[in-house]
Amino acid sequence: xxxxxxxxxxxxxxxxxxxxxxxxxxxxxxxxxxxxxxxxxxxxxxxxxxxxxxxxxxxxxxxxxxxxxxxxxxxxxxxxxxxxxxxxxxxxxxxxxxxxxxxxxxxxxxxxxxxxxxxxxxxxxxxxxxxxxxxxxxxxxxxxxxxxxxxxxxxxxxxxxxxxxxxxxxxxxxxxxxxxxxxxxxxxxxxxxxxxxxxxxxxxxxxxxxxxxxxxxxxxxxxxxxxxxxxxxxxxxxxxxxxxxxxxxxxxxxxxxxxxxxxxxxxxxxxxxxxxxxxxxxxxxxxxxxxxxxxxxxxxxxxxxxxxxxxxxxxxxxxxxxxxxxxxxxxxxxxxxxxxxxxxxxxxxxxxxxxxxxxxxxxxxxxxxxxxx
Amino acid sequence: xxxxxxxxxxxxxxxxxxxxxxxxxxxxxxxxxxxxxxxxxxxxxxxxxxxxxxxxxxxxxxxxxxxxxxxxxxxxxxxxxxxxxxxxxxxxx
Numbered sequence: 001x002x003x004x005x006x007x008x009x010x011x012x013x014x015x016x017x018x019x020x021x022x023x024x025x026x027x028x029x030x031x032x033x034x035x036x037x038x039x040x041x042x043x044x045x046x047x048x049x050x051x052x053x054x055x056x057x058x059x060x061x062x063x064x065x066x067x068x069x070x071x072x073x074x075x076x077x078x079x080x081x082x083x084x085x086x087x088x089x090x091x092x093x094x095x096x097x098x099x100x101x102x103x104x105x106x107x108x109x110x111x112x113x114x115x116x117x118x119x120x121x122x123x124x125x126x127x128x129x130x131x132x133x134x135x136x137x138x139x140x141x142x143x144x145x146x147x148x149x150x151x152x153x154x155x156x157x158x159x160x161x162x163x164x165x166x167x168x169x170x171x172x173x174x175x176x177x178x179x180x181x182x183x184x185x186x187x188x189x190x191x192x193x194x195x196x197x198x199x200x201x202x203x204x205x206x207x208x209x210x211x212x213x214x215x216x217x218x219x220x221x222x223x224x225x226x227x228x229x230x231x232x233x234x235x236x237x238x239x240x241x242x243x244x245x246x247x248x249x250x251x252x253x254x255x256x257x258x259x260x261x262x263x264x265x266x267x268x269x270x271x272x273x274x275x276x277x278x279x280x281x282x283x284x285x286x287x288x289x290x291x292x293x294x295x296x297x298x299x300x301x302x303x304x305x306x307x308x309x310x311x312x313x314x315x316x317x318x319x320x321x322x323x324x325x326x327x328x329x330x331x332x333x334x335x336x337x338x339x340x341x342x343x344x345x346x347x348x349x350x351x352x353x354x355x356x357x358x359x360x361x362x363x364x365x366x367x368x369x370x371x372x373x
Numbered sequence: 374x375x376x377x378x379x380x381x382x383x384x385x386x387x388x389x390x391x392x393x394x395x396x397x398x399x400x401x402x403x404x405x406x407x408x409x410x411x412x413x414x415x416x417x418x419x420x421x422x423x424x425x426x427x428x429x430x431x432x433x434x435x436x437x438x439x440x441x442x443x444x445x446x447x448x449x450x451x452x453x454x455x456x457x458x459x460x461x462x463x464x465x466x
Contacts, residue, residue, distance in 0.1 A: 006406070052396055054407045080394040082402040107388045107404045145388015145404045173388065173461060174404055219461050221405070 001289065004052040005278055008081070009059060009245040009256070010041065012072060016061040017090040019125030020113065021356040022151060022186035022193055025061065026259045030248040038068045040269060042075040044246060047274040049079040053244075056081040061248070064091030070099045077104030084109060084145075089135045090128050097138060107145030109176075110136060114156045115166045123155070125358045140171030147174040152203075153193040154344070160203050164210045168218055175218055177207070179225040183257040183312060188357045194344045200228055227337050231302060232309025232325035239287035239311060244278060252277045254284060257312035261321045287311050294322055296330045377427055377451040377458075377466055384423035386464045391418060403462060414453055421463060427454065 014029035036044075045056060056076040063069055064087055076083040084107040085100065100108075112132055114120035120129035139146050148167045152160070160177070167175035180186045180193050195203070211220050226233050236243050236255045245253045251266040252274070253259065259266070264286075267277045278284055286292065290303060297308040308314075309325020317326045317336050324331040385391075392400035392407075399415060401408040410418070416437070420430045431447045438446065457463040 049394070054392070054397065054400060054402060080392075080397065082390075082407075084404070106390065106402070109404075143387045145386075147404055173386065216459055216461065 002279075003241045003288075005048070005244050006053065006242045007055040007057060007244075008044075008048045008053050009057045009243065010044070010072075011059055011061065011245065011247050012036075012041065012063050012069070013065050013248050014061040015065040016088070017065070017126055018062070018088050018128060019358045020151070020185070021123055021125070021189045021358060022153065022180040022184075024181065024184045024186065024256055026184060026247075026257070028259070029061075034249040035066075036246075036248065036250045036269070038071055038075075040250060041072055044269050044274065045072075045076045045079040045081060048244075049081050051275055051278060054082055055084060057084045057086055059086035062088050062090055064089075064096070070096075070103045073100050073105050074103035077106075082106050086149075087111070088124075088128060089132045090126075092135055094138055097135075097142065101142055101144055105144060107147065108139060109147040109149050110139065110172075112148060112150045112163075112166075114150070115159055115162045116156075119156060122356075123151075125356075136170045136172070145174075146172045147176060148172040149176040149178055151178050151180060152195075153180045154195045154199065155192070157195050157199045157203055160206050161210075164206070164214075164218075164220070167220075168214065173219065174221065176221045176223070178223045181223075181226070183260070183316065185357070187316060190340065191344060191347075192356065194227060194340065195225060196345050197228065197341075198345075200225070226310075226313075226327045227341055229327055230329050232306045232313075232328045234306045235310035235313075235325075238307040240278070240284035241288065241307075244274075244284075252281075252283075254287075255312065257310075257316075258283075260312050261315050292322060294324060296332075297324050300330065377454050379428040379431075380426050381466050382423060382426050383421040383430075383454055383458075383463050383465045385418065385421055386462055389462045391415065401462065408460075408462070413449060414457075417450055417453055418457075418463075421454075423465065427451070427466070 013035055014025055015032060058072060063085060073083050083105050085105055086109045088111050110132060112120065113123040117129045121127045148170060150163050182190050186193060207220060207222055240254045245255060246269060247253065250269045252269060253266055264283055266283055267281045290298065293303065293308050297303050309328055311321050314323040314325050315321040318333045323333060326333040326336045328334060388404045390402050392398060392402055399410045401410055401418065417430065420433060427450065431450050434446050435443050454463055454466060458466045
């Protein structure tokens with residue numbers, strides 16, 4: 001079986017002016033001095049397009065922290081890729097937006113941490129919310145694809161209706177309500193972030209009503225926190241099947257979090273052609289197909305639907321990257337997830353004394369700061 | 374959802390465009406990925422340029438495909454455009 005990569009996620013820098021308490025970047029971040037230069041990224045985009053990749057997602061960190069971001073957009077588009085910029089908005093103004101559009105940017109995804117300014121700034125560890133609101137008003141006056149992404153968790157899920165109303169009046173075409181996924185920095189803050197079962201139930205009701213009401217005007221995507229799912233998510237639609245990610249230093253991975261799995265040497269675009277990395281590198285072949293699967297996955301009817309779930313989550317929660325994803329009710333280690341869910345539901349919604357662990361960059365250093373509340 | 378009006382002028386929504394290379398010939402690129410186009414969808418979408426009305430698109434397709442029944446072409450065009458409009462890919466209808 002051969003696979004064609006559909007999307008390339010280019011983490012062009014790990015530098016970021018935000019310090020979100022659920023940051024999905026790896027704990028060990030790449031330094032500015034190790035970042036790939038413009039010419040290497042241009043070669044990467046060309047190779048990706050030749051391999052059949054359709055979409056390029058420029059992300060980070062904050063991709064606008066790169067002085068050459070307009071050149072990167074132009075190069076991606078010139079290679080034939082659909083170019084999406086995933087941004088916090090910090091570093092964007094009207095003139096730079098227009099340069100990006102002129103360079104061929106197809107779509108912009110603007111992230112929000114909440115609709116309430118004080119809370120948004122608290123979760124981001126930065127005062128960026130007011131700027132984002134101003135930017136949204138500018139973006140909607142341009143002819144460009146526009147998605148608003150709002151990250152949700154226990155402390156803000158009760159404002160879902162306000163979030164939807166905000167997206168509706170912002171003029172975005174799409175709204176992504178993304179529940180925090182527990183990797184990277186988010187795992188450290190998991191007990192303060194994981195929603196309760198009751199919150200989720202209300203949230204699904206609100207979403208269903210809003211989708212019906214906004215049909216044809218605003219598309220709403222929703223990412224469920226997989227701790228509450230019965231079966232695991234088909235992570236990345238299978239390891240090495242559709243997606244490749246390149247980190248700021250040029251290391252190629254099958255997903256954002258794969259760096260947590262010990263003992264993997266990730267091939268680098270400075271040394272190897274992308275086609276070899278995709279087709280032949282041991283990393284990309286490691287969890288392709290079913291040979292690696294343990295029981296109960298190996299004989300499970302769902303193995304072609306969820307591919308045994310997420311390898312990174314399996315490692316993070318059980319210490320074994322070959323294990324069935326513990327969120328699966330059939331997993332031998334499912335009790336690990338059940339215990340977390342039970343603890344969170346007993347402690348109830350919106351703890352008033354959350355103390356976030358903020359990430360400070362660079363270098364990564366752990367500080368415990370008192371919450372703004 | 375309301376029916377397609379023949380006098381309206383459709384165009385691709387922002388963030389949606391047809392693939393440019395040979396490999397992307399039957400692909401409509403959209404914010405969340407790519408839609409594979411089957412049948413006459415590609416030709417119809419090429420004519421959704423913000424200038425032509427739905428009526429004009431039907432007329433041009435009738436010239437391109439003289440063997441097809443004109444009423445059939447019109448119903449194909451309105452079916453496809455209705456689906457793409459409801460999917461948020463085509464606007465102006």
